[in-house]
Amino acid sequence: MAETNDPRLMNEQPRIHPTAQLKGVKLGKYAEVGERVILRDVTVGDFSYLERHSEGIYADIGRFCSIAANVRINALEHPMERLTMHKVSYRPNEYFRFQGIDNGFRARRQAKRVRIGHDVWIGHGAVIMPAVEIGHGAVIGANAVVTRSVEPYMIVAGSPARMIRPRFPQAIATRLLELAWWDWPLDSIFEAIPDIQSLSIEDFLAKWEGHRPGS
Template sequence: MEKHPIHRPAESKPLTPEPEIHESAHILHSMFGSWTSVGPRNQIIESHIGDYTYTMDDVTINYTEVGRYTSIASHVCINPVDHPMERVTQHHMTYRRRDYDFATTDDEAIFERRRSNRVTIGHDVWIGHGAIIMKGVHIGTGAVIGSGAIVTKDVEPYAIVVGVPAKPVRKRFSEDVISSLLQIAWWDWPREVIMERFEELSDTASFIRKYGG
């Protein structure tokens, strides 16, 4: 009988309040909340990642504020950097001048322009595989960004958007339920309260009956 090797995935290591950053990730001037996890080959520049948010592999995040409990799938790109199309050449030698020995200083105006177009992502957002979030966009709490979507406009809370460019297909819940969830704001609860009420997070109707105003 022919024998075949069996490959079993390694058991995941439990997370801790200390951020878990994969050794292959490139991080520059960024901050991470408690229980966060950053996957392999991520590039995160001048961004803030909220508590419990995680990223999978090959994610790029530039100049972005990400809320708590957000799930970011592999190969997502948030706030891809732009090039100066108005110049004779778009090549970055005109602003990364030191790299090419054209000047002793870089053109900081380009980098400041990028910083001024930050992306903001709410709490409990799910961003699917390969999605791209363009500069200056705001993603509302509870939203779903479909795999491969290119988001060029703001997304309302709890909306599901798909496509290129991304367009809303429906809301996850009725407007009454959305209003209640936003009012409850469970993502702001301290960990001890989350632990106490953990089992209730799986039943939306009873959760709202119990904690809604």
């Protein structure tokens, strides 16, 4: 987003709880990381937040995402094809001298990044498995285990997660994807907030499609 000195805006710096643990993390403007959140090699887009005790590794999170407490993004994969699934096979250095980390297994994990679109809501205790992609505007129900990619504006829940229903009819979802409001400059989002609060989705689209930023 473009830089702005608009006095209506709060401090754009990310808010990070002092108990959070971050390594190799890139946070966008206004992003928020809650109590005891653990992130490794994760990007977090502008305005997205993670509530307490959530964890993520090897993941890219879009803008305006709402991630509840105790969510696990890119849950650990164990090598089931090996003699043992225990970490002694891929992190033997924790038990034996002169044994290094299995870099091949680490590379395998890194290759299975999770990609989360913009304006995604992930409910309390959900688990997102490796290599899953979650489309813009999707909803992941509480305690869901997401093993497959999720289409934009789809609501899924359960273990394993299955489709419950779309948030909006397909025609509306397509228009929202074209609107891409999450890419608007901040002053336009500020201006749109009263309409977001008061208009139906159809009326909002009818008003803003015609004079959206850049149109």
